[in-house]
Amino acid sequence: MRLFYLYSFSAVMLLKAYGFTGETDRMALLDLKSQVSEDKQNVLSSWNNSFPLCNWKGVTCGLKHKRVTRLDLGGWQLGGVISPSIGNLSFLISLDLSDNSIGGTIPHQVGNLFRLEYLDMSHNFLGGGIPTSMSNCSRLLSLRLTSNSLGKSFPSELGSLARLEILNLGRNNLTGKLPPSLGNLTSLTRVIFSSNKIEGGVPNALARLTQLVSLRLGMNRFSGVFPPSIYNLSSLEILSIFHSGFSGSLKPDFGNLLPNLRRLHMGRNHFTGPIPTTLSNISNLENFGIVFNKMMGSVPSSFGKLQNLQYLALASNSLGSYSSGDLEFLKALANCTQLHTLLVNGNRLGGDFPTSITNLSTNLWKLDLGMNLISGTIPYDIGNLISLQKLMLDDNLLTGPLPSSIGKLSRLVVLNLTSNRLSGEIPSSIGNITRLGKLYFSNNSFEGTIPPSLGQCRFMLYLRIGSNKLNGTIPQEIMQIPSLVHLDLSDNSLTGSLPKYIKPLDGLCILSVAHNKLSGQLPQVLGNFLSLENLYLQGNFFDGDIPNIKGLMGAKRLDFSNNNLSGSIPGYFANFSSLEYLNLSINNFQGIVPTEGNLKNATVLLVFGNKDLCGGIKELKLKPCIMQVQAMDTGHSSLVKKFSVGVSIGIVFLLIAYISLCCLRKRKRNQQQTNHPTSSSALEICHEKISYAYLQKATDGFSSSNIIGSGSFGTVFKALLPTENKVVAVKVLNLQRRGAMKSFVTECESLKDIRHRNLVKLLTACSSTDFQGNDFRALVYELMPNGSLDMWLHPEEVEEIRRPSRALTLFERLNIAVDVISVLEYLHVYCHEPIAHCDLKPSNVLLDKDLTGHVSDFGIARMLMKLDQGSLFNQLSSVGIRGTIGYAAPEYGMGGQPSIYGDMYSFGVLLLEMFTGKRPTDELFGGNVTLNSYIKLAFPERVLDIADNSILNSSLRVGFPLGECLTLVLEVGLKCCEETPKNRLATSEARKDLILIRERFFKH
Known part of the structure; x- marks a missing residue:
């Protein structure tokens, strides 16, 4: 016992001699805290001299020496960098810095932590390379550095970490080849190198990793055949080599060599040959995907033996022979009661559509048999697949009617039957599928009328039923679906007129009723579809003038050809700055063809077949316009001359009087301006x-x-x-x-x-x-009683008396974003002269009592169409960068002129700030790290990690797809603030996208 105490005392004294004591740990942690961004240091408020070291938040000490053994800071949203002092925590066994916003590099002093067993720095913004000094951490069991920006190659020195069990380096920028020393890590059970830039082949030494359970190498730049070394890893349960560059064929005994697989993802490579039938020997196989390869032969019916199969993706290969036996596997798959996804589209499958399809699992939510040569009819009992959300049978040879039982598929979101030979009427029961968002029936032989019940599909985005044999009138109900983006009724035999009394659809981008038998005058309401880009009305019997549609300032393609339209060509078409195609051919238009704006371009304007048109640009080859005065009798001519002389004299006197008055007023104004x-x-x-x-x-x-x-x-x-x-x-x-x-x-x-x-x-x-x-x-x-948007986004910076009582909800933020972009669209597109605001930021967005957004502060705005007029240019110019640092477009800092592109950059930053809660000038950002890059690094997998906490904490209904909604909104923000002005999202595009997002997630 005395000897034990002697040794213990000697050890303590030795540690003190080398300076490693509890005080060393305290100083190391305080130094670590000092490198954390200031706005997050309050999270580490307990790290001070008032608390014992071992009571500090996230710190665990050993029972014997009271030294720090665990440091758990994962998910604390800390910013800043890692202090090199981390290497002084020499008793550290576990270090967790995951799910933060830490930048900089990994200090090589981490290699001093020779007792370290668990190291997790995943989901940060770390750059540089992986320090070779980590090879000194010989006790390391788990190394997780996924989702950072680590570059360079994987250090061969790490091959000495013989005890390592988990190695996760996915989602970085690693380059070079995998070193053979990787085969020395024989204790590994999980290896993740996916989503890097690793090249070459997989080393044969990998075959020594016989305890490997999970191997993920997808999204890299490998080459060569399927790695032979992997066939030796019989313990594998998860193998992902998706989009990795491998080629060649698979061994016939594949399933016998890797019998324990549960997930096998091999899509987007260059594999050839047949699918090994031995895959059915992998009894626990749940997911198998080999899409976008060059596989041939038949789909093995033996897949039906896989009782646990949930996901089977064989799309975009060359499977099948366009013969009757190609679909036999579908009957066998009825035994796979857990199957939820079946993708065999884009192959060479033929034969009749088997009725056995209706016996597939009732858990099936996605079925895609499109782009094959399947014939026959759709079974009546297709309605048995009650869980289906996506049904794609497009580009086949299907005939007969669409069964009315389709209406039982109440969960359907996508129904695609495009390019078949289906006939009969469109069943009205489709109206029961109220969740339907995309309906594609084009290029079939459907007949009868369009069922008004389609109007019950209030979430419909795309309704495409063109190129059929439909007749009757256009139901007013479908023209009132609020979410519509694309409506195609073209190439049918529809009659009557376009509905006149309809509510303008905010998001409608494409409307096509071309090549029908529609007649009457075009409704005035067309001019209120402000998001409309493509309008196809050709090949009908419309008559009368083109109504006032000057509101369609974002229109790109307009086709009025082959109708009976008359009147003059509206001059406002010249102001459609995005116009790419305007076809007015074969009508009865009269008068002068405008030559301003885009109408100067012969590739934009088509007007042939209008015999009473004249003028225009020479490429149109129209007759010149000659102003002819109709002859009058002598008496009338004399009277007209006398009247004209009298009017002319009167005008001269009025002009002289007006000029005199102006001179007098100018003299008075000059005198006033001298005094003031x-x-x-x-x-x-x-x-x-x-x-x-x-x-x-x-x-x-x-x-x-x-x-x-x-x-x-x-x-x-x-x-x-x-x-x-x-x-x-x-x-x-x-x-x-x-x-x-x-x-x-x-x-x-x-x-x-x-x-x-x-x-x-x-x-x-x-x-x-x-x-x-x-x-x-x-x-x-x-x-504006609710103050500025800035107050609501950053309430902690507002004095308590003015601080908002709660946070803005996701819906309220989305509404405000639409309010702001609506103003910008008005300023950029619909004003007589486009105006650039030049200083858009949260403090310049004010909120009324209903939290509706109002844009303010036009103190440095710029009227863009008058820049060539010296007086106004000088009047509205200012020196230096326009706008506010962080929100101002980068080209302004280099002397660029104000533009609508600059406003869109500012709006993009505003949008990102609204949904992340981070200012572009946050201390987290600096150097190469900006608000944009911060979001891009986390996008889209970690979108919830970067979202404003107040959004996450606000009460949303159960099941709301928050991550999906935030992803779409932030994507719009990132597109708006692209570095290059011309690459930024157009104002109208941004408004349309945000409205669609709002309609999709919040429209009831």
């Missing part, structure tokens, strides 16, 4: 004026208690206008600030003619002097 050298033109833009004394009283002497915000050029006060008993917001400009006067002028100029429900309304302005004779300028706006 401020811009009165700005005031003329605003409506009524208001005095300084009136505002001074309304704000209680501009009391600080009435301050509700401040900006670059002034302070905003809440004011009560006594005569109107109305509460407003008064922005008082600080004229000592350079550019303030210009901001005043610009805001008035920008807002003088624009009106939109999501713009903050400018009520009036004040241009006067205060009681000391100093110049005074103020703008009076409608008050």
